[in-house]
Amino acid sequence: MDAVVYIKKVKGFKLPGKEGWVWRLNKSLYGTKQALRMWQLKLVQVLKDLIINSTRADNSLYSNTEKSIFLHVHVDNGFLIGKSEQEIFQFLKLLSTQLKLKYQKNPTQHLGYHLMWLPDGSVQLSQRDLIVCRLSDTDMENSRAVKSPCNDNPLKEPDTVDEPINPTAF
Numbered sequence: 001m002d003a004v005v006y007i008k009k010v011k012g013f014k015l016p017g018k019e020g021w022v023w024r025l026n027k028s029l030y031g032t033k034q035a036l037r038m039w040q041l042k043l044v045q046v047l048k049d050l051i052i053n054s055t056r057a058d059n060s061l062y063s064n065t066e067k068s069i070f071l072h073v074h075v076d077n078g079f080l081i082g083k084s085e086q087e088i089f090q091f092l093k094l095l096s097t098q099l100k101l102k103y104q105k106n107p108t109q110h111l112g113y114h115l116m117w118l119p120d121g122s123v124q125l126s127q128r129d130l131i132v133c134r135l136s137d138t139d140m141e142n143s144r145a146v147k148s149p150c151n152d153n154p155l156k157e158p159d160t161v162d163e164p165i166n167p168t169a170f
Contacts, residue, residue, distance in 0.1 A: 002041075005034060036075065043073065046098045050091070064091075072110075079110045 005025045009015070028038035047053070047062055052071065055061045062071040069082040069091055080103075082088040092103060106117045116124040135141045 002038070003034060005029075005032060007032075039076065043099075046095070047071070049098070050094055052091075074111055077111065079107070 006022045008022050028035045052062045052064050055063055060073050068087055072079045080088060108115055112130055114126040
């Protein structure tokens with residue numbers, strides 16, 4: 001840890017003669033303010049040692065120098081894609097020497113996205129649960145879809161031509 005952190009005893013924990021004591025943490029503890037920062041520092045160092053760096057576009061997206069492996073990490077959830085299965089498993093093997101990993105081939109969810117793996121190797125993303133939740137929050141879950149009154153093709157000329165707007169009239 002990069003700061004000294006003390007905690008008081010957890011409610012219900014009894015240690016005779018040490019009722020008023022506090023404990024100094026030697027390591028980051030899940031749930032403390034320092035925990036996420038310490039995890040992030042450790043992860044970045046491990047990935048740098050494996051020559052994997054964050055991208056300019058997103059600090060939570062990492063790639064190797066050849067751009068053949070991409071790793072997206074949010075807190076302690078990761079999603080790894082690569083050009084070949086062999087390269088992915090080789091990277092996982094190296095990473096597992098530094099971190100305790102659980103991995104699933106072809107996961108069905110990542111950060112609220114549903115993932116559907118297609119036969120051609122591509123992945124279809126969906127946020128159906130989020131959409132259903134938002135519809136429910138606004139009491140619109142039983143609404144019917146209708147065609148939008150807006151022009152769906154901005155390049156298409158409008159059917160009717162209105163008179164030009166005079167900006168000085170306002």
